[in-house]
Amino acid sequence: MPRQFPEQQVSFQEIDEVKRPTCPWLDEMDAPCRYWRVDGEPFPQAAPYVVMKGGAPTAAPFLVSPDRRSVVYLDRTSRRMVHQHAETRIDLSGPLADPDVPEVSISEHGRYVTLTKNDTRVIDTRSRSEIVLPGALKVLEVNSAGVVVTTASRLVAHDHHGKELLSIPIPSTLLESHTAFLKPDGSRLVVISDDGDLVDTYDLATRKRIHRVRPRLPDGDLIESGTGWSGKGPFQICRDADEEERRDFFLDLATGKTRYVKNGLPDGYRPADQ
Template sequence: MNTPMDRAVADRFAHRHLVDFSVFNGDRILRYLQVTRRSRWLGAAAGLAFCFATITQDTFFLSPYFPVAGWLLGAMAAEIGFARSRARGRRPLGIGSPLRGSLSCGGRRPRSPVPSAPRGSPGSTSSLSTARAQHLTGPLADKAVPEPTLSYDGRHVSLTTATGVELIDTRTDTRSLLPGVRHVLGLGPDGGGVATTGRRALAGSPDTELVTFDRHGGIRTRVPFDPTLSARPSPDGRTLAIVALDEIVTMDPGTGEVRGRARLRLPAHHDTPEPLGWDEEGRLLVRIAPDDSEKGAYHLVDPATGKSRRVRDIPDDLRNPVFGRVPSGEGS
Protein backbone atom coordinates (compact mmCIF):
# COMPACT_ATOMS: atom_id res chain seq x y z
CA MET A 1 0.00 0.00 0.00
CA ASN A 2 1.38 3.41 -1.00
CA THR A 3 1.56 6.13 1.64
CA PRO A 4 1.67 9.88 0.88
CA MET A 5 5.13 11.35 0.51
CA ASP A 6 5.99 14.40 2.55
CA ARG A 7 6.61 17.44 0.32
CA ALA A 8 9.84 18.32 2.15
CA VAL A 9 11.33 14.92 1.23
CA ALA A 10 10.47 15.44 -2.43
CA ASP A 11 11.87 18.99 -2.41
CA ARG A 12 15.16 17.81 -0.90
CA PHE A 13 15.42 15.13 -3.60
CA ALA A 14 14.73 17.70 -6.34
CA HIS A 15 17.35 20.14 -5.05
CA ARG A 16 19.94 17.42 -4.53
CA HIS A 17 19.51 15.99 -8.06
CA LEU A 18 18.73 19.29 -9.87
CA VAL A 19 15.39 18.16 -11.26
CA ASP A 20 11.98 19.81 -11.42
CA PHE A 21 8.64 18.17 -10.65
CA SER A 22 6.14 18.31 -13.51
CA VAL A 23 2.92 16.60 -14.53
CA PHE A 24 5.06 14.27 -16.64
CA ASN A 25 7.69 13.09 -14.16
CA GLY A 26 6.01 13.68 -10.79
CA ASP A 27 4.43 10.23 -10.47
CA ARG A 28 7.70 8.50 -11.36
CA ILE A 29 9.77 10.53 -8.90
CA LEU A 30 7.27 9.91 -6.11
CA ARG A 31 7.12 6.20 -6.88
CA TYR A 32 10.92 6.06 -6.88
CA LEU A 33 11.05 7.71 -3.45
CA GLN A 34 8.32 5.44 -2.05
CA VAL A 35 9.80 2.18 -3.35
CA THR A 36 13.34 3.14 -2.31
CA ARG A 37 12.20 4.12 1.19
CA ARG A 38 10.22 0.90 1.64
CA SER A 39 13.07 -1.28 0.33
CA ARG A 40 15.59 0.38 2.65
CA TRP A 41 13.48 -0.08 5.75
CA LEU A 42 12.57 -3.67 4.84
CA GLY A 43 16.28 -4.40 4.40
CA ALA A 44 17.11 -2.77 7.74
CA ALA A 45 14.33 -4.74 9.46
CA ALA A 46 15.60 -7.99 7.96
CA GLY A 47 19.12 -7.20 9.20
CA LEU A 48 17.83 -6.45 12.69
CA ALA A 49 15.82 -9.70 12.71
CA PHE A 50 18.95 -11.60 11.73
CA CYS A 51 20.75 -10.03 14.70
CA PHE A 52 18.09 -11.28 17.12
CA ALA A 53 18.07 -14.70 15.47
CA THR A 54 21.80 -15.12 16.15
CA ILE A 55 21.59 -14.18 19.86
CA THR A 56 22.40 -17.09 22.16
CA GLN A 57 22.38 -17.55 25.92
CA ASP A 58 26.12 -17.03 26.01
CA THR A 59 26.21 -13.87 23.93
CA PHE A 60 23.95 -10.84 23.83
CA PHE A 61 25.39 -8.30 21.43
CA LEU A 62 23.52 -6.24 18.82
CA SER A 63 25.82 -5.15 16.01
CA PRO A 64 24.71 -2.32 13.69
CA TYR A 65 26.41 -4.12 10.81
CA PHE A 66 23.45 -6.26 9.70
CA PRO A 67 20.76 -3.50 9.86
CA VAL A 68 23.02 -1.10 7.96
CA ALA A 69 23.94 -3.76 5.41
CA GLY A 70 20.25 -4.62 4.99
CA TRP A 71 19.42 -0.92 4.51
CA LEU A 72 22.05 -0.60 1.75
CA LEU A 73 21.03 -3.87 0.08
CA GLY A 74 17.41 -2.71 0.06
CA ALA A 75 18.44 0.53 -1.67
CA MET A 76 20.45 -1.45 -4.24
CA ALA A 77 17.50 -3.77 -4.91
CA ALA A 78 15.23 -0.77 -5.56
CA GLU A 79 17.76 0.82 -7.94
CA ILE A 80 18.21 -2.45 -9.86
CA GLY A 81 14.44 -2.82 -10.17
CA PHE A 82 14.07 0.67 -11.62
CA ALA A 83 16.98 0.15 -14.01
CA ARG A 84 15.49 -3.09 -15.32
CA SER A 85 12.04 -1.56 -15.80
CA ARG A 86 13.57 1.40 -17.71
CA ALA A 87 15.60 -0.94 -19.92
CA ARG A 88 12.37 -2.67 -20.94
CA GLY A 89 10.83 0.70 -21.80
CA ARG A 90 8.08 0.48 -19.15
CA ARG A 91 6.84 2.96 -16.61
CA PRO A 92 8.99 2.26 -13.51
CA LEU A 93 7.04 0.02 -11.13
CA GLY A 94 3.65 1.65 -11.54
CA ILE A 95 2.25 5.01 -10.50
CA GLY A 96 2.91 6.65 -7.16
CA SER A 97 0.38 8.10 -4.76
CA PRO A 98 -0.25 11.84 -4.46
CA LEU A 99 2.22 14.21 -2.89
CA ARG A 100 1.02 16.28 0.06
CA GLY A 101 0.53 19.66 -1.60
CA SER A 102 0.34 20.36 -5.30
CA LEU A 103 2.65 19.42 -8.13
CA SER A 104 3.53 22.28 -10.45
CA CYS A 105 4.95 22.36 -13.95
CA GLY A 106 5.63 25.24 -14.20
CA GLY A 107 4.47 6.52 -49.81
CA ARG A 108 3.16 9.80 -51.12
CA ARG A 109 5.64 12.62 -51.19
CA PRO A 110 4.75 16.17 -50.22
CA ARG A 111 3.85 18.44 -53.11
CA SER A 112 6.60 20.90 -52.18
CA PRO A 113 10.27 20.44 -51.22
CA VAL A 114 11.22 18.77 -47.96
CA PRO A 115 13.88 20.96 -46.35
CA SER A 116 16.39 19.09 -44.25
CA ALA A 117 19.86 19.94 -42.96
CA PRO A 118 21.92 17.32 -41.12
CA ARG A 119 23.82 18.77 -38.19
CA GLY A 120 26.96 17.22 -39.58
CA SER A 121 26.75 19.50 -42.65
CA PRO A 122 27.57 22.91 -41.23
CA GLY A 123 26.47 26.19 -42.63
CA SER A 124 23.87 25.28 -45.26
CA THR A 125 20.30 24.18 -45.88
CA SER A 126 19.24 21.90 -48.71
CA SER A 127 16.04 20.66 -50.34
CA LEU A 128 15.74 16.90 -50.72
CA SER A 129 13.72 17.26 -53.92
CA THR A 130 16.02 19.72 -55.72
CA ALA A 131 19.37 19.09 -53.98
CA ARG A 132 19.83 22.87 -53.97
CA ALA A 133 22.01 24.16 -51.12
CA GLN A 134 22.09 27.61 -49.59
CA HIS A 135 25.08 28.43 -47.40
CA LEU A 136 24.22 30.26 -44.18
CA THR A 137 27.71 30.59 -42.71
CA GLY A 138 31.32 30.50 -43.79
CA PRO A 139 33.61 27.51 -43.13
CA LEU A 140 33.26 26.14 -39.60
CA ALA A 141 35.38 23.93 -37.38
CA ASP A 142 33.73 20.65 -36.36
CA LYS A 143 33.24 21.84 -32.79
CA ALA A 144 31.69 25.12 -33.96
CA VAL A 145 28.78 23.60 -35.91
CA PRO A 146 25.56 25.32 -34.74
CA GLU A 147 22.30 23.56 -33.90
CA PRO A 148 19.85 24.43 -36.71
CA THR A 149 16.06 24.63 -36.64
CA LEU A 150 13.90 25.00 -39.76
CA SER A 151 10.44 26.45 -40.21
CA TYR A 152 7.78 24.26 -41.83
CA ASP A 153 8.26 25.88 -45.25
CA GLY A 154 12.05 25.98 -44.93
CA ARG A 155 12.26 29.75 -45.30
CA HIS A 156 13.30 30.61 -41.75
CA VAL A 157 16.27 29.10 -39.91
CA SER A 158 17.71 29.50 -36.44
CA LEU A 159 21.33 28.70 -35.65
CA THR A 160 22.10 28.07 -31.98
CA THR A 161 25.67 28.17 -30.67
CA ALA A 162 27.27 28.50 -27.27
CA THR A 163 27.20 32.28 -27.68
CA GLY A 164 23.54 32.69 -28.66
CA VAL A 165 20.84 32.25 -31.32
CA GLU A 166 20.70 33.84 -34.77
CA LEU A 167 17.45 34.00 -36.77
CA ILE A 168 17.80 33.97 -40.56
CA ASP A 169 15.30 34.63 -43.35
CA THR A 170 16.80 32.54 -46.16
CA ARG A 171 14.84 34.45 -48.82
CA THR A 172 16.11 37.92 -47.90
CA ASP A 173 19.15 36.92 -45.80
CA THR A 174 17.81 39.14 -43.00
CA ARG A 175 19.41 38.18 -39.69
CA SER A 176 18.38 38.92 -36.10
CA LEU A 177 19.77 37.92 -32.71
CA LEU A 178 17.61 36.21 -30.09
CA PRO A 179 19.06 37.07 -26.67
CA GLY A 180 18.45 35.00 -23.55
CA VAL A 181 17.46 31.82 -25.41
CA ARG A 182 19.32 28.49 -25.22
CA HIS A 183 17.13 26.12 -27.27
CA VAL A 184 14.75 26.86 -30.18
CA LEU A 185 11.87 24.37 -30.31
CA GLY A 186 10.42 25.53 -33.63
CA LEU A 187 9.83 28.42 -36.03
CA GLY A 188 6.58 29.74 -37.48
CA PRO A 189 5.76 31.01 -40.98
CA ASP A 190 6.39 34.64 -39.98
CA GLY A 191 9.90 33.92 -38.66
CA GLY A 192 8.82 33.97 -35.00
CA GLY A 193 8.75 30.84 -32.90
CA VAL A 194 8.93 29.03 -29.57
CA ALA A 195 12.05 28.48 -27.48
CA THR A 196 13.28 27.86 -23.94
CA THR A 197 15.74 29.83 -21.87
CA GLY A 198 17.40 26.50 -21.07
CA ARG A 199 18.46 27.03 -17.46
CA ARG A 200 17.91 24.15 -15.05
CA ALA A 201 14.81 24.38 -12.89
CA LEU A 202 14.60 23.63 -9.17
CA ALA A 203 11.54 22.50 -7.26
CA GLY A 204 9.34 25.34 -6.08
CA SER A 205 11.14 28.03 -8.08
CA PRO A 206 11.62 26.96 -11.71
CA ASP A 207 13.80 29.44 -13.59
CA THR A 208 13.54 27.88 -17.05
CA GLU A 209 10.96 29.61 -19.21
CA LEU A 210 9.07 28.81 -22.37
CA VAL A 211 9.09 31.92 -24.56
CA THR A 212 7.46 32.92 -27.82
CA PHE A 213 9.26 35.47 -29.98
CA ASP A 214 8.83 37.47 -33.19
CA ARG A 215 11.07 37.48 -36.28
CA HIS A 216 13.09 40.39 -34.93
CA GLY A 217 14.00 38.51 -31.74
CA GLY A 218 11.54 40.33 -29.49
CA ILE A 219 10.00 38.23 -26.69
CA ARG A 220 6.20 38.06 -26.76
CA THR A 221 5.32 35.77 -23.84
CA ARG A 222 7.01 33.90 -20.98
CA VAL A 223 5.75 30.96 -18.89
CA PRO A 224 7.58 28.51 -16.56
CA PHE A 225 8.68 25.30 -18.27
CA ASP A 226 10.30 21.97 -17.43
CA PRO A 227 13.52 21.84 -19.50
CA THR A 228 13.57 18.03 -19.50
CA LEU A 229 10.48 17.79 -21.73
CA SER A 230 10.65 16.91 -25.43
CA ALA A 231 8.48 19.36 -27.36
CA ARG A 232 7.77 20.70 -30.85
CA PRO A 233 5.47 23.60 -31.82
CA SER A 234 2.96 23.22 -34.65
CA PRO A 235 3.81 24.82 -38.03
CA ASP A 236 1.74 27.92 -37.19
CA GLY A 237 3.32 28.17 -33.71
CA ARG A 238 -0.04 28.22 -31.93
CA THR A 239 0.18 24.76 -30.32
CA LEU A 240 3.03 23.00 -28.54
CA ALA A 241 3.11 19.20 -28.65
CA ILE A 242 4.95 17.61 -25.71
CA VAL A 243 5.97 13.97 -26.00
CA ALA A 244 6.45 11.79 -22.91
CA LEU A 245 7.34 8.10 -22.79
CA ASP A 246 3.77 6.94 -23.39
CA GLU A 247 1.72 10.12 -23.78
CA ILE A 248 1.42 13.18 -26.04
CA VAL A 249 0.14 16.46 -24.60
CA THR A 250 -0.83 19.64 -26.46
CA MET A 251 -0.68 23.06 -24.82
CA ASP A 252 -0.81 26.77 -25.60
CA PRO A 253 2.84 27.93 -25.76
CA GLY A 254 1.84 31.46 -24.83
CA THR A 255 -0.03 30.63 -21.61
CA GLY A 256 1.09 27.11 -20.73
CA GLU A 257 -2.54 25.93 -20.67
CA VAL A 258 -2.95 22.21 -21.47
CA ARG A 259 -5.42 21.70 -24.32
CA GLY A 260 -5.44 17.93 -24.69
CA ARG A 261 -3.64 14.68 -24.06
CA ALA A 262 -3.65 11.20 -25.58
CA ARG A 263 -1.90 7.92 -24.97
CA LEU A 264 0.83 7.22 -27.52
CA ARG A 265 0.15 4.21 -29.73
CA LEU A 266 3.66 3.38 -30.88
CA PRO A 267 5.58 0.10 -31.16
CA ALA A 268 7.37 -0.94 -27.96
CA HIS A 269 10.40 1.31 -27.56
CA HIS A 270 13.09 2.56 -25.19
CA ASP A 271 13.19 6.08 -23.74
CA THR A 272 11.12 9.10 -24.75
CA PRO A 273 10.30 9.56 -28.47
CA GLU A 274 12.04 12.54 -30.10
CA PRO A 275 9.73 15.01 -31.91
CA LEU A 276 11.23 16.20 -35.21
CA GLY A 277 8.65 17.94 -37.40
CA TRP A 278 5.17 17.92 -38.95
CA ASP A 279 3.55 16.63 -42.10
CA GLU A 280 0.93 18.48 -44.15
CA GLU A 281 -1.93 16.68 -42.37
CA GLY A 282 -0.94 17.91 -38.92
CA ARG A 283 0.78 14.75 -37.67
CA LEU A 284 3.95 14.90 -35.61
CA LEU A 285 7.06 13.03 -36.76
CA VAL A 286 8.82 11.24 -33.90
CA ARG A 287 11.89 9.04 -33.77
CA ILE A 288 11.98 6.05 -31.42
CA ALA A 289 14.42 3.32 -30.45
CA PRO A 290 12.14 0.31 -31.09
CA ASP A 291 12.49 -2.97 -29.24
CA ASP A 292 12.07 -4.68 -32.62
CA SER A 293 14.16 -3.06 -35.37
CA GLU A 294 11.63 -4.25 -37.94
CA LYS A 295 9.10 -1.79 -36.52
CA GLY A 296 11.08 1.22 -37.77
CA ALA A 297 12.46 4.32 -36.08
CA TYR A 298 10.33 7.07 -37.66
CA HIS A 299 6.58 7.38 -37.06
CA LEU A 300 3.88 10.01 -37.61
CA VAL A 301 1.61 10.58 -34.60
CA ASP A 302 -1.83 12.18 -34.51
CA PRO A 303 -1.70 14.49 -31.44
CA ALA A 304 -5.44 14.20 -30.89
CA THR A 305 -5.64 10.40 -30.74
CA GLY A 306 -2.04 9.21 -30.24
CA LYS A 307 -2.37 6.86 -33.24
CA SER A 308 0.81 6.40 -35.25
CA ARG A 309 1.91 5.37 -38.72
CA ARG A 310 5.39 4.22 -39.68
CA VAL A 311 7.29 6.41 -42.19
CA ARG A 312 9.26 4.28 -44.65
CA ASP A 313 10.46 7.22 -46.75
CA ILE A 314 13.09 8.11 -44.13
CA PRO A 315 16.00 5.69 -43.59
CA ASP A 316 16.15 4.39 -40.04
CA ASP A 317 19.90 5.00 -39.92
CA LEU A 318 19.62 8.71 -40.84
CA ARG A 319 21.61 10.51 -38.17
CA ASN A 320 20.78 13.94 -36.70
CA PRO A 321 18.24 15.07 -39.33
CA VAL A 322 16.58 18.50 -39.13
CA PHE A 323 13.21 18.71 -40.86
CA GLY A 324 10.85 21.37 -42.10
CA ARG A 325 7.91 19.66 -43.82
CA VAL A 326 8.18 15.88 -43.62
CA PRO A 327 6.91 13.00 -45.80
CA SER A 328 3.32 12.00 -45.04
CA GLY A 329 4.04 8.27 -44.87
CA GLU A 330 0.88 7.37 -46.79
CA GLY A 331 0.85 3.90 -48.18
CA SER A 332 3.45 2.70 -45.70
Protein backbone atom coordinates in the same frame (compact mmCIF):
# COMPACT_ATOMS: atom_id res chain seq x y z
CA MET B 1 49.71 13.98 -46.80
CA PRO B 2 46.26 14.00 -48.44
CA ARG B 3 45.87 15.24 -52.00
CA GLN B 4 44.80 18.86 -52.51
CA PHE B 5 41.14 19.80 -52.24
CA PRO B 6 39.27 20.44 -55.49
CA GLU B 7 38.95 24.19 -55.95
CA GLN B 8 35.73 24.46 -57.95
CA GLN B 9 32.51 25.62 -56.30
CA VAL B 10 29.71 23.05 -56.43
CA SER B 11 25.99 23.83 -56.79
CA PHE B 12 22.90 21.61 -56.63
CA GLN B 13 19.14 21.65 -57.21
CA GLU B 14 18.11 19.03 -54.67
CA ILE B 15 20.29 17.00 -52.32
CA ASP B 16 19.66 13.29 -51.96
CA GLU B 17 22.61 11.98 -49.94
CA VAL B 18 25.30 13.58 -47.79
CA LYS B 19 28.38 11.77 -46.53
CA ARG B 20 30.46 13.37 -43.81
CA PRO B 21 34.27 13.47 -43.76
CA THR B 22 35.71 10.57 -41.82
CA CYS B 23 39.47 11.11 -41.51
CA PRO B 24 40.39 14.23 -39.52
CA TRP B 25 44.06 13.43 -38.96
CA LEU B 26 46.71 14.91 -41.25
CA ASP B 27 48.57 11.65 -41.82
CA GLU B 28 45.55 9.82 -43.25
CA MET B 29 45.86 9.29 -46.98
CA ASP B 30 42.34 8.59 -48.30
CA ALA B 31 41.51 11.88 -50.02
CA PRO B 32 37.68 11.44 -50.35
CA CYS B 33 37.35 11.23 -46.58
CA ARG B 34 38.86 14.71 -46.29
CA TYR B 35 35.76 16.61 -47.43
CA TRP B 36 31.96 16.49 -47.48
CA ARG B 37 30.39 14.57 -50.35
CA VAL B 38 26.98 15.52 -51.79
CA ASP B 39 25.32 12.87 -53.94
CA GLY B 40 28.66 11.14 -54.35
CA GLU B 41 30.59 14.24 -55.46
CA PRO B 42 33.02 16.36 -53.41
CA PHE B 43 31.57 19.55 -51.92
CA PRO B 44 34.92 21.29 -51.44
CA GLN B 45 33.70 24.75 -50.37
CA ALA B 46 32.51 23.36 -47.02
CA ALA B 47 35.04 23.13 -44.18
CA PRO B 48 35.36 19.48 -43.13
CA TYR B 49 36.44 19.91 -39.49
CA VAL B 50 36.66 22.25 -36.56
CA VAL B 51 38.84 21.85 -33.49
CA MET B 52 37.50 23.12 -30.18
CA LYS B 53 39.75 23.98 -27.25
CA GLY B 54 41.21 20.84 -25.73
CA GLY B 55 39.34 18.56 -28.14
CA ALA B 56 39.91 16.38 -31.17
CA PRO B 57 38.72 17.44 -34.64
CA THR B 58 34.98 17.10 -35.15
CA ALA B 59 32.91 17.55 -38.30
CA ALA B 60 32.13 21.20 -39.06
CA PRO B 61 28.45 22.23 -39.28
CA PHE B 62 26.76 21.00 -42.46
CA LEU B 63 22.98 21.00 -42.32
CA VAL B 64 20.51 20.28 -45.13
CA SER B 65 16.97 21.69 -45.01
CA PRO B 66 14.13 19.15 -44.76
CA ASP B 67 13.06 19.90 -48.35
CA ARG B 68 16.63 19.04 -49.43
CA ARG B 69 17.07 22.27 -51.43
CA SER B 70 19.21 24.39 -49.09
CA VAL B 71 22.29 23.81 -47.00
CA VAL B 72 24.15 25.72 -44.28
CA TYR B 73 27.85 25.12 -43.77
CA LEU B 74 31.13 26.66 -42.63
CA ASP B 75 33.01 27.91 -45.70
CA ARG B 76 36.45 26.31 -45.92
CA THR B 77 38.21 29.43 -47.22
CA SER B 78 36.44 32.39 -45.64
CA ARG B 79 35.52 30.57 -42.39
CA ARG B 80 32.09 32.24 -42.53
CA MET B 81 28.80 30.45 -42.00
CA VAL B 82 27.12 30.26 -45.42
CA HIS B 83 23.59 29.51 -46.65
CA GLN B 84 23.46 28.03 -50.16
CA HIS B 85 20.39 27.44 -52.31
CA ALA B 86 21.22 26.13 -55.79
CA GLU B 87 24.00 28.53 -56.90
CA THR B 88 23.01 31.37 -54.54
CA ARG B 89 25.27 31.80 -51.51
CA ILE B 90 24.61 34.14 -48.57
CA ASP B 91 27.09 34.88 -45.79
CA LEU B 92 25.48 34.46 -42.37
CA SER B 93 28.44 35.53 -40.24
CA GLY B 94 31.87 37.07 -40.30
CA PRO B 95 35.04 34.92 -40.20
CA LEU B 96 34.95 32.53 -37.25
CA ALA B 97 37.68 30.90 -35.21
CA ASP B 98 36.91 27.24 -34.54
CA PRO B 99 35.81 27.76 -30.90
CA ASP B 100 33.29 30.40 -32.09
CA VAL B 101 31.52 28.20 -34.64
CA PRO B 102 27.82 28.07 -33.66
CA GLU B 103 25.23 25.33 -33.54
CA VAL B 104 22.91 25.53 -36.56
CA SER B 105 19.24 24.85 -37.29
CA ILE B 106 17.34 25.39 -40.54
CA SER B 107 13.63 25.64 -41.32
CA GLU B 108 11.61 23.22 -43.44
CA HIS B 109 12.14 25.11 -46.72
CA GLY B 110 15.51 26.60 -45.82
CA ARG B 111 14.36 30.21 -45.45
CA TYR B 112 15.14 30.63 -41.74
CA VAL B 113 18.46 29.74 -40.15
CA THR B 114 19.43 29.91 -36.48
CA LEU B 115 23.00 30.27 -35.21
CA THR B 116 23.45 29.62 -31.50
CA LYS B 117 26.53 30.60 -29.52
CA ASN B 118 25.93 32.38 -26.18
CA ASP B 119 22.64 33.63 -27.64
CA THR B 120 20.62 32.76 -30.76
CA ARG B 121 20.42 34.68 -34.04
CA VAL B 122 17.46 33.96 -36.31
CA ILE B 123 18.20 34.95 -39.92
CA ASP B 124 15.65 35.33 -42.72
CA THR B 125 17.69 34.45 -45.80
CA ARG B 126 15.06 35.93 -48.13
CA SER B 127 14.84 39.44 -46.62
CA ARG B 128 18.37 39.32 -45.06
CA SER B 129 16.83 40.52 -41.76
CA GLU B 130 17.60 38.95 -38.40
CA ILE B 131 16.57 38.97 -34.76
CA VAL B 132 18.59 38.08 -31.69
CA LEU B 133 17.13 36.05 -28.81
CA PRO B 134 19.31 36.84 -25.77
CA GLY B 135 19.72 33.95 -23.36
CA ALA B 136 18.50 31.34 -25.85
CA LEU B 137 20.86 28.41 -25.31
CA LYS B 138 19.35 25.76 -27.59
CA VAL B 139 16.98 25.75 -30.56
CA LEU B 140 14.34 23.02 -30.46
CA GLU B 141 12.42 24.04 -33.58
CA VAL B 142 12.55 26.62 -36.36
CA ASN B 143 9.97 26.72 -39.12
CA SER B 144 7.80 29.12 -41.10
CA ALA B 145 5.75 29.99 -37.97
CA GLY B 146 8.60 30.86 -35.61
CA VAL B 147 11.31 29.44 -33.40
CA VAL B 148 11.26 27.49 -30.13
CA VAL B 149 14.25 27.75 -27.78
CA THR B 150 15.30 26.89 -24.27
CA THR B 151 16.94 29.30 -21.86
CA ALA B 152 18.50 28.41 -18.51
CA SER B 153 15.06 27.74 -17.01
CA ARG B 154 12.33 28.11 -19.64
CA LEU B 155 11.05 26.83 -22.95
CA VAL B 156 10.04 29.82 -25.10
CA ALA B 157 8.30 30.14 -28.49
CA HIS B 158 8.80 33.30 -30.59
CA ASP B 159 7.47 34.47 -33.94
CA HIS B 160 9.88 35.74 -36.61
CA HIS B 161 9.62 39.31 -35.33
CA GLY B 162 10.91 38.22 -31.93
CA LYS B 163 7.50 38.44 -30.23
CA GLU B 164 7.09 35.92 -27.42
CA LEU B 165 4.24 33.51 -28.14
CA LEU B 166 4.54 31.27 -25.08
CA SER B 167 6.94 30.79 -22.17
CA ILE B 168 6.93 27.62 -20.05
CA PRO B 169 8.99 27.30 -16.84
CA ILE B 170 11.02 24.09 -16.76
CA PRO B 171 13.58 23.04 -14.11
CA SER B 172 17.07 23.27 -15.57
CA THR B 173 17.73 19.61 -14.74
CA LEU B 174 14.87 18.57 -17.05
CA LEU B 175 15.49 20.82 -20.05
CA GLU B 176 17.54 18.23 -21.93
CA SER B 177 14.63 15.79 -21.90
CA HIS B 178 12.29 18.16 -23.78
CA THR B 179 11.60 18.44 -27.50
CA ALA B 180 9.13 20.84 -29.09
CA PHE B 181 7.20 21.16 -32.36
CA LEU B 182 5.54 24.34 -33.60
CA LYS B 183 2.62 23.84 -35.99
CA PRO B 184 3.40 25.59 -39.31
CA ASP B 185 0.21 27.69 -39.07
CA GLY B 186 1.32 28.98 -35.65
CA SER B 187 -1.71 27.67 -33.80
CA ARG B 188 -0.24 24.88 -31.66
CA LEU B 189 2.92 23.98 -29.77
CA VAL B 190 3.58 20.36 -28.82
CA VAL B 191 6.12 19.62 -26.08
CA ILE B 192 7.37 16.06 -25.55
CA SER B 193 9.09 15.33 -22.24
CA ASP B 194 10.02 12.54 -19.82
CA ASP B 195 11.79 10.63 -22.61
CA GLY B 196 8.60 10.34 -24.64
CA ASP B 197 6.27 9.53 -21.76
CA LEU B 198 4.42 12.87 -21.67
CA VAL B 199 3.01 15.02 -24.52
CA ASP B 200 1.55 18.46 -23.83
CA THR B 201 -0.28 20.55 -26.45
CA TYR B 202 -0.62 24.33 -26.11
CA ASP B 203 -2.96 26.71 -27.90
CA LEU B 204 -0.81 29.70 -28.82
CA ALA B 205 -3.78 32.06 -29.20
CA THR B 206 -4.78 31.58 -25.54
CA ARG B 207 -1.33 30.53 -24.27
CA LYS B 208 -3.00 27.68 -22.40
CA ARG B 209 -2.35 23.95 -22.32
CA ILE B 210 -5.28 22.16 -23.97
CA HIS B 211 -4.15 18.51 -23.91
CA ARG B 212 -1.87 16.31 -21.79
CA VAL B 213 -1.50 12.65 -22.72
CA ARG B 214 0.82 9.74 -21.97
CA PRO B 215 0.83 7.97 -25.34
CA ARG B 216 1.94 4.45 -26.13
CA LEU B 217 2.70 2.78 -29.43
CA PRO B 218 0.34 -0.02 -30.48
CA ASP B 219 2.57 -2.62 -28.79
CA GLY B 220 2.59 -0.63 -25.53
CA ASP B 221 6.08 0.87 -25.84
CA LEU B 222 6.84 4.54 -25.22
CA ILE B 223 7.09 6.81 -28.25
CA GLU B 224 10.69 7.47 -29.24
CA SER B 225 10.62 10.86 -30.98
CA GLY B 226 8.30 13.35 -32.62
CA THR B 227 8.57 14.40 -36.24
CA GLY B 228 5.91 17.14 -36.36
CA TRP B 229 2.77 17.60 -38.42
CA SER B 230 2.40 15.43 -41.51
CA GLY B 231 1.21 16.65 -44.88
CA LYS B 232 -2.15 15.02 -44.11
CA GLY B 233 -2.59 17.10 -40.95
CA PRO B 234 -2.19 14.88 -37.87
CA PHE B 235 0.84 15.05 -35.60
CA GLN B 236 3.38 12.34 -36.33
CA ILE B 237 5.92 10.39 -34.29
CA CYS B 238 8.44 7.70 -35.17
CA ARG B 239 9.93 4.64 -33.56
CA ASP B 240 13.48 4.67 -34.96
CA ALA B 241 15.41 7.61 -36.44
CA ASP B 242 17.37 5.28 -38.75
CA GLU B 243 15.74 5.61 -42.19
CA GLU B 244 16.00 1.89 -42.94
CA GLU B 245 14.40 0.85 -39.64
CA ARG B 246 12.08 3.80 -39.11
CA ARG B 247 8.34 3.32 -38.57
CA ASP B 248 5.98 6.29 -38.45
CA PHE B 249 2.80 6.66 -36.40
CA PHE B 250 0.04 9.25 -36.15
CA LEU B 251 -0.61 10.55 -32.64
CA ASP B 252 -4.00 11.88 -31.60
CA LEU B 253 -2.96 14.75 -29.34
CA ALA B 254 -6.29 14.76 -27.47
CA THR B 255 -6.48 11.06 -26.62
CA GLY B 256 -2.92 9.76 -26.90
CA LYS B 257 -3.95 7.04 -29.35
CA THR B 258 -1.42 6.06 -31.99
CA ARG B 259 -1.80 4.33 -35.35
CA TYR B 260 0.84 3.02 -37.74
CA VAL B 261 1.25 5.11 -40.89
CA LYS B 262 1.18 3.19 -44.16
CA ASN B 263 0.48 5.09 -47.38
CA GLY B 264 -1.80 7.66 -45.78
CA LEU B 265 -4.24 7.66 -42.90
CA PRO B 266 -4.81 4.30 -41.19
CA ASP B 267 -8.20 2.65 -41.61
CA GLY B 268 -10.66 3.96 -39.09
CA TYR B 269 -8.45 6.84 -37.95
CA ARG B 270 -10.49 9.87 -37.00
CA PRO B 271 -8.20 12.49 -35.40
CA ALA B 272 -9.56 14.72 -32.68
CA ASP B 273 -8.79 18.44 -32.66
CA GLN B 274 -5.08 18.61 -33.45
